[in-house]
Amino acid sequence: MDALVPVQSAGQRLPLRLLSPSLHRCIGSVSIRRSVSGFAMDTRISSRSPSQFTIRSQQSDLKESLGGVASSSDVRIKEWEVDMYQNELAISQGIRIRRKPPSKAPLGYSGPFELRLLNGQVADSPSNILEEITWYKDHEVSRMKELNPLEALKKAVENAPPTRDFVGALRSAHQRTGFPGLIAEVKKASPSRGILKENFDPVEIAQAYERGGAACLSVLTDQKYFKGGFENLEAIRSAGVKCPLLCKEFVVDPWQIYYARAKGADAVLLIAAILTDLEITYMLKLSKKLGLAALVEVHDEREMGRVLGIEGIELVGINNRSLETFKVDISNTKKLLEGEHGRQIREKDMIVVGESGLFTPDDIAYVQDAGVKAVLVGESIVKQNDPEKGIAGLFGRNISQT
Ligand SMILES: O=C(O)c1ccccc1NCC(=O)[C@H](O)[C@H](O)COP(=O)(O)O
Numbered sequence: 001m002d003a004l005v006p007v008q009s010a011g012q013r014l015p016l017r018l019l020s021p022s023l024h025r026c027i028g029s030v031s032i033r034r035s036v037s038g039f040a041m042d043t044r045i046s047s048r049s050p051s052q053f054t055i056r057s058q059q060s061d062l063k064e065s066l067g068g069v070a071s072s073s074d075v076r077i078k079e080w081e082v083d084m085y086q087n088e089l090a091i092s093q094g095i096r097i098r099r100k101p102p103s104k105a106p107l108g109y110s111g112p113f114e115l116r117l118l119n120g121q122v123a124d125s126p127s128n129i130l131e132e133i134t135w136y137k138d139h140e141v142s143r144m145k146e147l148n149p150l151e152a153l154k155k156a157v158e159n160a161p162p163t164r165d166f167v168g169a170l171r172s173a174h175q176r177t178g179f180p181g182l183i184a185e186v187k188k189a190s191p192s193r194g195i196l197k198e199n200f201d202p203v204e205i206a207q208a209y210e211r212g213g214a215a216c217l218s219v220l221t222d223q224k225y226f227k228g229g230f231e232n233l234e235a236i237r238s239a240g241v242k243c244p245l246l247c248k249e250f251v252v253d254p255w256q257i258y259y260a261r262a263k264g265a266d267a268v269l270l271i272a273a274i275l276t277d278l279e280i281t282y283m284l285k286l287s288k289k290l291g292l293a294a295l296v297e298v299h300d301e302r303e304m305g306r307v308l309g310i311e312g313i314e315l316v317g318i319n320n321r322s323l324e325t326f327k328v329d330i331s332n333t334k335k336l337l338e339g340e341h342g343r344q345i346r347e348k349d350m351i352v353v354g355e356s357g358l359f360t361p362d363d364i365a366y367v368q369d370a371g372v373k374a375v376l377v378g379e380s381i382v383k384q385n386d387p388e389k390g391i392a393g394l395f396g397r398n399i400s401q402t
Contacts, residue, residue: 090276094302096324097131097274099252100138128324129191133225134274137250140224145255153255156262157290164244166216166267166293167314170351170374173215177399180368182391183246183353184214185378186236188227192326195227196382202232203239205387210243212391213400216267218246218376221260230263237264246295250274257286267293267315272303273323277310284312295353299323299332304341314350317376321356328357334370342371361396 090099101124126132173181186209188200197205206217219236220228226248233247247265249256252274260268270283280296287294297317298304307316318336321328333354337345345352354367355376367375377394384390392398 093276093306095273095276096127097134098127099134099274101126101135129225129326130273130323133191133222133250134252136224137252141253141256144259145253148259150255150258153258153262157258160262160264163261163266163291164242166244166246167351169215169244170315170353173213174373177213177395179364179395179399180354180372181215181351181374182213182395182399183216183218183374183376184209184212184381184387184391185218185220185248185376186228186232187218187220187248187378187382189225190378191225192321193379196379200227203235203241205382206236206241206243207239208387209381209391210241211400212381212388213398214243214391215374216244216246217241218248218378219265220248221263222249230259233260233263233265244293251283254283254286257283257290257292261290261292265292267295269317270294270296271323272296272298272307277306280307281310284310288312297355298336301336301341304336308341308344308348315353315374316345316350317353317355318372319355320358330354330357330363330366333367333372337371345371358394361394364395 090097126135170181170183173179186202186205188197188202189195202219206219209217217236219233220226221230221233222228228248233245237245244266245264246267246269247260247263248269249260251257251268251270257268268283268287270280270287272280275283284294284296293315294313295315295317296307296310296313297319298307299319299322304316304318307313318333320330320332333352336342337352351374352372353374353376354370354372356378358364358367358375358377359380364375380394381387381390384393391400
């Protein structure tokens with residue numbers, strides 16, 4: 001049996017639907033060892049009646065699990081049961097994005113389409129674009145893992161050059177220019193805007209951004225939705241660009257953090273809308289261990305509250321674009337930095353990054369007044385014929401020499 005049981009659930013009674021059908025018939029107890037995003041979790045499930053189970057679990061050696069991924073299970077249940085519990089855990093933290101389709105009904109084929117049909121109905125369709133991307137990532141990562149096993153990646157990481165100081169670069173750009181440090185995004189396309197730049201040369205754009213005074217760069221590596229790629233990250237790195245690089249990905253698995261590091265990233269993005277608190281905690285530790293900074297991205301007050309409860313976060317991104325509806329509203333940055341949350345951020349000396357929808361010097365001034373020390377900008381500068389000048393236009397002055 002392999003159930004996803006959080007540490008807090010010690011002694012808790014879980015509803016029958018969260019457990020394996022095989023256990024519905026069993027009275028007695030079973031011990032389980034599994035991993036939740038790399039944490040080793042020992043769990044004992046005992047049952048005195050077929051409808052109620054007591055679950056006791058404890059987290060075991062984090063250090064032991066940090067080096068590798070899953071430990072073996074004593075008994076396995078079908079994967080969808082674990083996924084189902086993972087969705088329940090996420091919901092309990094206010095996460096609306098389901099990490100996997102709720103049903104694992106077999107794929108049906110009709111013409112060019114692949115659909116999961118259950119009783120003649122389409123079984124699973126994502127409720128928004130972020131959910132669609134997340135489900136796709138899950139498949140993509142499984143395939144990529146087969147081609148690049150973790151052990152090989154670890155060796156590549158051991159031999160990789162040291163990372164650059166992403167957070168330090170933002171702080172010093174802010175001090176040097178008096179403006180928020182710029183993370184300039186190398187972005188060919190997006191689900192909300194389609195193609196942003198036809199003749200897209202990632203290295204040329206990165207070099208222009210660097211000349212224009214960007215502190216760091218963000219490189220989209222997702223192919224399907226953003227027409228990016230890890231080859232862009234590698235090419236920019238090997239072309240001698242000095243700015244630290246953020247691997248702009250939808251991370252759903254710790255394996256992706258090793259992969260990003262092996263491909264030349266200095267920082268990774270962790271999106272609170274798709275990751276549980278435990279996953280963020282673990283991925284943050286893993287990133288630090290690999291020398292990477294982590295930009296933890298929030299979109300609303302609830303996510304901000306969750307993230308402020310997690311130790312060790314230095315960089316918080318406030319996305320002004322709802323990744324579910326595409327609606328962009330830069331007053332979101334101001335709203336999330338008011339009151340108690342803003343106070344805690346200042347107390348912890350965190351760097352807040354204002355993300356998305358920034359086009360003019362007034363926009364930059366607005367988010368700076370709200371309290372950000374860095375901004376992440378894609379569309380408004382990548383679309384310019386000369387992205388170097390695009391940066392000067394965005395800030396209202398040349399920030400490369402100030
Ligand atoms: O940009 C999108 O359409 C999008 C859709 C779904 C998930 C993420 C998306 N964008 C990622 C980003 O957050 C932006 O690329 C980044 O903040 C820069 O935004 P912008 O300056 O508005 O290009």
